[in-house]
Amino acid sequence: MKRPTIADIARRAGVSKVAVSYALNGRSGVSETTRARIVAIAEEVGWRPNSAARALNGAHARSIGLVLCRPARTLGMEPFFMELISGIQDELSARSYALMLQVVKDHAEEIEIHRRWWGERRVDGAILVDLHLSDPRVAVMQELGMPVVVIGHPSAAGSLPSIWSDDSAAVRETVQYLAALGHRRIARIAGLPELVHTVQRDQAFTRTCTELALDHHVIEHTNYTGEQGAQATRRLLSAPGRPSAIVYDNDIMAVAGLSVAQELGMDVPGELSIVAWDDSPLSQVVRPPLSAVGRDIPAYGAHAAQMLMSLIAGEQVQDVQDVTAGLTPRGSTATAKRSP
Numbered sequence: 001m002k003r004p005t006i007a008d009i010a011r012r013a014g015v016s017k018v019a020v021s022y023a024l025n026g027r028s029g030v031s032e033t034t035r036a037r038i039v040a041i042a043e044e045v046g047w048r049p050n051s052a053a054r055a056l057n058g059a060h061a062r063s064i065g066l067v068l069c070r071p072a073r074t075l076g077m078e079p080f081f082m083e084l085i086s087g088i089q090d091e092l093s094a095r096s097y098a099l100m101l102q103v104v105k106d107h108a109e110e111i112e113i114h115r116r117w118w119g120e121r122r123v124d125g126a127i128l129v130d131l132h133l134s135d136p137r138v139a140v141m142q143e144l145g146m147p148v149v150v151i152g153h154p155s156a157a158g159s160l161p162s163i164w165s166d167d168s169a170a171v172r173e174t175v176q177y178l179a180a181l182g183h184r185r186i187a188r189i190a191g192l193p194e195l196v197h198t199v200q201r202d203q204a205f206t207r208t209c210t211e212l213a214l215d216h217h218v219i220e221h222t223n224y225t226g227e228q229g230a231q232a233t234r235r236l237l238s239a240p241g242r243p244s245a246i247v248y249d250n251d252i253m254a255v256a257g258l259s260v261a262q263e264l265g266m267d268v269p270g271e272l273s274i275v276a277w278d279d280s281p282l283s284q285v286v287r288p289p290l291s292a293v294g295r296d297i298p299a300y301g302a303h304a305a306q307m308l309m310s311l312i313a314g315e316q317v318q319d320v321q322d323v324t325a326g327l328t329p330r331g332s333t334a335t336a337k338r339s340p
Helices: 006-013 017-024 032-045 051-056 079-093 107-119 136-144 167-180 196-211 226-238 251-263 297-312
Strands: 063-068 098-103 126-128 148-151 162-164 185-190 216-221 245-248 273-278 291-294 326-328
Touching: 006 017, 006 032, 017 032, 063 079, 063 107, 063 297, 079 098, 079 273, 079 297, 098 107, 107 136, 126 136, 126 297, 148 297, 162 297, 167 185, 167 196, 167 245, 167 273, 167 291, 167 326, 185 196, 185 226, 196 216, 216 226, 226 245, 226 251, 245 251, 251 273
Parallel strands: 063 098, 063 126, 126 148, 148 162, 185 216, 185 245, 245 273, 273 291
Antiparallel strands: 291 326
């Protein structure tokens, strides 16, 4: 069906298009009786304002942008982003705002999308995720003057306000817990090495293992997929001096690692302890259920959206340190077996 227009409403009401525009935009120039009749007709035919036309008149687009630079096929399996988006969307829906989501292959494409969205007034602001070291997007966003909130550590966010969680503290708690269980050989199967939060987790892991004088610790980097998580696990468990505990950077890799351990005939947690990160429902439906580092990710997304809405409204916004993720022990971790 054809989308109803102001001309359609004017024809039915027997008035000019100018009168309809005045009535629907709350401007003077029409009587209250005429205004009420026009508004009633607009509701009856299902008329909605054209966002592009409103943008040309300086009105808000009533949408924000989120661009994800990840393989599209992996995002549907990634609990973190699904939960983050759900939290963002809940907050936006309550304010009658929309979320424009785009998946891209690299930062150059992401930057071009942000330039186009902002230039065409299709968004009022954006949320930036997966902060990289020396991230080229930061300078571009500062130059555009677009309201932007970074989900990531402020050390790499430039002048853009950021919301972040202390991943270093969460890593330290996890390693200390495993060491208290008697584990002396601990591995970490991490995500992309160029991400700021990966670097911070790596540094915290190495530092804590060194402080505790553990016999051996190693880090394997991956692209967060189950395939690479499984491959990294197989390498570690097939090598001499294999670890007695492995910490994974997401739930998908941890579940894949559990499958590899079982494939190799290893008992979890008798011979290998496993800790996942994010603590989605995926961690709890496998057997044994996975010990996991987690926080309220939908709330994290909602807090980011709240910050951005304040920024769009012209308010001053400061960096926010959100709740630190905590460790929940379950059946996949146990006291390490002592060497004979």
